[in-house]
Every structure is written in structure tokens, then in C-alpha cells.
Amino acid sequence: MNKPLLMLILVTCLSFRSAAQIATRPFVRAMGQASVFAPPDQVKVDASIVTQGSTAQEAASHNADQVSAVLAALHKLLGPGADIKTINYSVVPNYKYPQGGGTPTLTGYTASVTVEITLGAVSMTGPVIDTATEAGATSIGGLRFSLRDPEPQRLQALRLATLQAKSHAEAMASGLGGKVGAVISLEEGNAVRVQQLVASAGAAASTPTPVEPGLIEVQATVVLQAELN
Secondary structure, three states: OOOHHHHHHHHHHHHHHHHHHHHHEEEEEEEEEEEEEEEOOOEEEEEEEEEEEOOOHHHHHHHHHHHHHHHHHHHHHHHHEEEEEEEEEEEEEEEEEEOOOOOEEEEEEEEEEEEEEEEHHHHHHHHHHHHHHHHHHOEEEEEEOOOOOOOOHHHHHHHHHHHHHHHHHHHHHHHOOOEEEEEEEEEEEEOOEEEEEEEEEOOOOOOOOOOOOOOEEEEEEEEEEEEEE
8 A cells, every 4th residue: 555545545544633632522502692772873764656547547636746846845855866766666456346246346556665764863763754745645554663784783793792691601511510521512503683663653743753763673683602611
């Protein structure tokens, strides 16, 4: 047998032996979970405009006029560079159904448009709701608060989760009269979750609409495996 092949066999055998020793070595496995809360710095607001008409064209035309009024008011409030986009548009027929059954009768059409307004200043949420409804928006959807960049909170949550996992491992080892040794592995147990708090708002009243955004929860989980000495 040539020398290089012999060396490869010896290294392979030693590697298998080392892996077997690690696999049979006592270890402790613990999980840590942590949440970090932060105030949101971004919010999305949905404003819908619904109109009726005897024909599809009439309903759509009325809707276009009303949408234009709402957009003009929002751009006046937020400036020409406002982040506003249409996320839904529909024109559907309306029918009246006889109580005793039979053929339904066409009564007209409903046109609906929903625009999404993204705000970098959460404090503008109330004024946007009031402006949209005063200009002709017929309903305001859920408010979706979030973080533009949750990475700093994510890193903090991972650090706290790791400390908790280490503390749990030490407690379990202590219960057996042992101690935690070298770390074998450390990994995220699940994907880091960013919980977006959802709020709702009603139609505008005579006073400014109050909005309380609350806090955003960024949650992380880690799994620690370490030697048990």
C-alpha cells in the first residue's frame, strides 16, 4: 500500500473516532427565547373610495372624481413625493334577488378603489385619516405599524435569547451536579419574528383622530448545545 493512501485511511479513521467520541460525550441542550420592543417608525394606511352608478361607466367616472379629490388632498398634506399607491380597483354589478326566487335584476354598479399611504412619520397618521375622509374616502382600513429596519432589535433579541439559553443549560447541569463545558453548537431555533401591531380607526370626527401605535415586538429563539462536565 502506498504511503499517501495509508495516511488518508489513518486520518479518516481518526476523524470517525473523534466524531464518535463527541457523539457519546454527555451534553446538555437548552432553548432561549427573548423579545425586544420598540416604537414603530413606519405605518401604512389604507383608504377606500366606493361609489355607485346606474352604469359601470357612471360608477367608474364618479369614483375617479372622488379618488382624484382624495389624492389631491393627501398630496397637499404630505407633499408631491408622498408614498401613495393604488392596491385595489374593481367595478362590479349589483343585483336585486326576488324573495321567492327567480331571475335577479341588475340595479346598478359599484366602483371601488383602495389606496395605500406609507408614512415615515407615525405622528402623521391621524392627520392623514382626517384628510382622506374629509376629501371623500368612504372607509379607512387597518393601520399597519412596523419598523423600517428591525435588524438592531433582532440582534439584541438574539443576544438576550442566547444568555437565557446559557442560563437554562447551567441550571440543568447544576441539577445533575455538573457544569456546562464547551459549546458544541448554537443556532437560531426559528426564524426571528417581527410582530406588527395592528390598529384600526373609524371615520373622521369633529376632533382630530387619535392614534396610539403601541410597540413592535421583535422575537428571537436560539438553541444551545454544550458539553456536560
